[in-house]
Amino acid sequence: MLSNMTRQEKPNLKRPLRRGWTTGACATAATKAALTLLVRGESPDPVEITLPKGERPCFALAIEEHGKDQGVDWARVGIIKDAGDDPDVTHGALIVSTVRWGAPGNGIRFLAGPGVGTVTRAGLPVPPGQPAINPVPRKLMTEVIEEVSRNYGCGLDVTIEITVPGGEELAKKTWNPRLGIEGGLSILGTTGIVHPFSCSAWIHSIRSGIDVARAAGLKRVCGATGSTSEATAQTLLGLPDMAMLDMGDFVGGMLKYLRQNPVPIVVIAGGFAKMTKLSQGFMDLHSGRSQVDFQWLADRSRELGGDEALAQRILTANTAAEVLGLCQAAKLDIARVVGVGACQAALDVLRNTDMQVEVLVVGRAGEVLAHVT
Numbered sequence: 001m002l003s004n005m006t007r008q009e010k011p012n013l014k015r016p017l018r019r020g021w022t023t024g025a026c027a028t029a030a031t032k033a034a035l036t037l038l039v040r041g042e043s044p045d046p047v048e049i050t051l052p053k054g055e056r057p058c059f060a061l062a063i064e065e066h067g068k069d070q071g072v073d074w075a076r077v078g079i080i081k082d083a084g085d086d087p088d089v090t091h092g093a094l095i096v097s098t099v100r101w102g103a104p105g106n107g108i109r110f111l112a113g114p115g116v117g118t119v120t121r122a123g124l125p126v127p128p129g130q131p132a133i134n135p136v137p138r139k140l141m142t143e144v145i146e147e148v149s150r151n152y153g154c155g156l157d158v159t160i161e162i163t164v165p166g167g168e169e170l171a172k173k174t175w176n177p178r179l180g181i182e183g184g185l186s187i188l189g190t191t192g193i194v195h196p197f198s199c200s201a202w203i204h205s206i207r208s209g210i211d212v213a214r215a216a217g218l219k220r221v222c223g224a225t226g227s228t229s230e231a232t233a234q235t236l237l238g239l240p241d242m243a244m245l246d247m248g249d250f251v252g253g254m255l256k257y258l259r260q261n262p263v264p265i266v267v268i269a270g271g272f273a274k275m276t277k278l279s280q281g282f283m284d285l286h287s288g289r290s291q292v293d294f295q296w297l298a299d300r301s302r303e304l305g306g307d308e309a310l311a312q313r314i315l316t317a318n319t320a321a322e323v324l325g326l327c328q329a330a331k332l333d334i335a336r337v338v339g340v341g342a343c344q345a346a347l348d349v350l351r352n353t354d355m356q357v358e359v360l361v362v363g364r365a366g367e368v369l370a371h372v373t
Contacts, residue, residue, distance in 0.1 A: 020084030022189025024137030030097035032144035038075035049191035058335025061148035115167020121180030123215030223247030225270035273320035279341030290349035
């Protein structure tokens with residue numbers, strides 16, 4: 001997920017960004033190699049798998065071992081995840097699959113080993129009590145088990161245990177605790193491919209947060225543009241962690257999903273600049289994809305009774321923060337105007353629903369500049 005962005009390395013922008021592989025793809029490749037090792041005593045290295053869209057990547061093995069435990073044969077293969085140029089917390093993690101023969105008739109079973117989480121709340125694609133291994137990786141692993149079974153005539157009664165050493169600590173840097181995934185990371189992926197800086201993974205995580213909140217019956221959720229505004233909103237409104245959606249700049253993606261999957265109230269919290277862009281009608285608040293319109297701010301200052309000299313200073317301001325300071329010095333409540341505009345822009349997206357919108361405009365020190373309901 002794009003929510004896992006913690007790596008500090010910046011890609012070389014002089015070359016095309018390099019794509020990588022999901023934890024689900026790595027787990028699938030490790031599972032195929034492990035079962036082959038269990039059946040034949042040796043495993044393919046590198047091991048090739050087929051992804052949902054037909055790509056056939058190969059993965060080098062990092063560990064390869066087999067043995068017997070309490071009379072049951074097992075084989076273990078690990079693969080180092082390469083996320084390409086995506087800033088993913090799981091880049092470089094060791095994804096390990098241990099395959100054991102199961103009791104006849106049990107079929108294929110998945111277990112969460114150390115570093116892989118367990119789902120504890122409803123609303124996710126996997127029910128509570130199950131390992132946090134998403135449906136597509138489960139399907140891919142099932143398919144490689146069936147492939148090896150066809151090729152070597154072995155049975156389909158196997159247990160697949162996925163382990164990520166250090167995964168419990170890595171998971172603290174992700175959204176998993178908020179989503180009710182405890183004990184480690186999720187094994188994710190819909191295509192098997194990580195596209196660098198793709199918005200899709202982030203949007204997927206926002207949707208998962210909404211699904212979990214709805215399943216829990218929450219009446220109010222909150223999307224914030226950053227950690228300061230999130231902390232202010234959560235403290236002010238007394239919201240549980242489960243209600244906090246990691247919206248980031250993707251207010252449009254959040255609101256569009258809420259339009260189809262509504263809750264009674266959504267709170268949008270953010271700094272003055274980003275809420276200004278929302279007031280202007282932008283639904284992507286990233287600095288590279290939308291800009292503060294200083295003419296718009298100058299016009300709002302005039303509507304509040306500001307003089308022409310102030311309007312001209314706003315037009316030549318360097319930042320939205322400078323505009324805020326100028327208006328505060330002139331005792332013009334431009335933050336509230338911005339909050340009202342942001343609220344209306346959100347309601348326009350949520351048309352034909354009964355949802356209510358609250359907007360919090362938050363200062364850099366976490367102070368509430370405006371609270372519009």
